Amino acid sequence: MKNFDSKHFKIKVRKFLFGMNFVDGFIYKIVIYTLLVSFSYIYLYPVLFMLVNSFMSVDDLINPGVKWIPSVLQFGNYAKAIQVLKLPGSIVSTTAYVLKVSVAVTISSAIIGYGFAKFNFPLKKTMFALMLATFILPSQVTMVANMLVFRNLGIMSTQNSMLLPAIFGQGINAAIYILIFYQFFKTIPGVLMESAEVDGASHVKIFLRIAIPLAIPSFIIVFLFSFVWYWNETFITALYVGGQVTLPLKLQAFRSSYATLFPPGSPGGELNEAIMMAGNMLTILPLLVLYFFAQRYFVESIDRTGITGE
């Protein structure tokens, strides 16, 4: 009896550990979760580093014994960083600027994507290929001449120098957005459009009344992506718009603004890494909040580009 039991137990244990075909066993699961946890640790390490270091006092920064848990939570770092970044105001101004540009990019790429998806015209394939090819063209190649174009148009150093290319479908990564809309509008059956046409709707009306209400998820995705990418763009924005329009650009000038606000030698005049990290956290915080609420749309985005083929 006892013998039988141990045999039974052995089989049970083996089944528990290795499963029916190894993939559903316990060991396999442990391996997968371990790998995932360690990879996500690698991924989150910089963020955690930022978060932890932003709360550290100067003593904790120097002390090699303190790595993950600060001995005192220094909220003063954040107070200083808020002062340097001029926070409530600069979030509003950044959002206003980024909102303007990303809404422009979203609407224009919807129109262009619809044009590519639903109509046949000469040279369509060539133009579509060129449109996709603009993705790999670095903006640094065109920046030299674009500066001159913008100067001639009189929009250099204004926000229009970002807005105008966005309206004309040449914004940052606009090829991806157009591709997303193109793929979506291609899935709408042409019969729907034709029946509306028979009822006497013009192409513009069909676009406004049928295509756009159907494409709201694509609108949200494209808007979110363009918002994030315009927010994070610093090179072109600094060059064309100049100044410190966005929060990341303010962060770039953090050291010099800190020096003017708290001159060296005055109390609290020493800029330490903790305050820098607090500034970084504050800069990415709006996007983190946005990501937290809308992560479903971000994560679904790739399926909608149709790269994987149907």
Add this chain to the structure above:
Amino acid sequence: MKKLKMSFASLGAKIKKAFLKIWEPIASFYTHKVSVVFEKIGYALTHNFIIRKKGLRLTILGFIKIKITRKNREAFFGLMFILLWIFGFLVFTLYPMFYSLYLSFHEAYYSLQDGVITTYIGFQNYLNIFRSQVLLPLFGTYLGKMIIAVPLVVVFSIMIAVLINNPIKLKGLWRTIFFLPVVISTGPVIAELTNQDATSLPSLQDSSVLIYISENLGPWIANPLETLLTSMLLILWYAGIPILIFLAGLQKIDSSIYEAASIDGASPWDRFWKITLPSIQPLVAVVVIYIVVSMSLFVEAGGILDMARTHMLVGAPDSNFWHGYGYSAAIAWVYFFLMVIIMGIFVGILSIRRKEK
């Protein structure tokens, strides 16, 4: 967690509702007010001496005659829809491209009074790049970094995608974590993280790998390897979107193929190499292009792109160090050329392997 998800869903519905609420008046305003006016303008436009519309015939300037067919009308409306893009492409992309190519063969400086002053110097700018003690090593490091880092990111993202594709709990959470860097990686934040050594593998600083590499290998391979190891996390951060691409590809594989293979006695290892990898292979080319582009477009302080900007902004005829618009354009073109070559090499290797099969 469930409550949160519910609130997200209701939020999405609310956004949709609000969007429709805003959209309805705009659309109805357009149909009742704007399009009426446009129709009148359209009538005036189609009944004048330049364009005359009579029945189904359109006469332009009296001698070009076009028949209005369904096909022609569709082509017209299609072109109207992408007119925005055509115009933008010509003005903001194609013209600047060729103008910067033209400038790269010139010595060009900007002055507020006279605009751009150019003098033709042939290939001098390009030769100067190859003579430069600063730029040439940068280009070398860039090439080395690309050649090592791109396969690394591809392998890493395939690995993560396969892991997430397993029947595991909290799938959404894992996807969220691995996509996070796309949302928060902006130039200044990354620069600051690099400054504070938060971008290398946490245990790497404690080991002596870096010293070993720099002492025992030639600088041509040690430099890219060192930058690679010290910015390992940043490089892995580029895997955010590739992971999603591969994941989307993996979910398209029919599960009955796996079942058939496992009945025939294939181990998970075999199944990965014989089924999973071949079916996501076409996506690798897309991912490679994406990674090369996004890595190349990241601007480091003191990197090639940063140098190009400084040359452009600071360059003046009497400056010994900064050579103005033409030089900057030449740098950008060499960089772009290298980018395309790297993409070509990787995509070429992938397609050779496919042909052998």
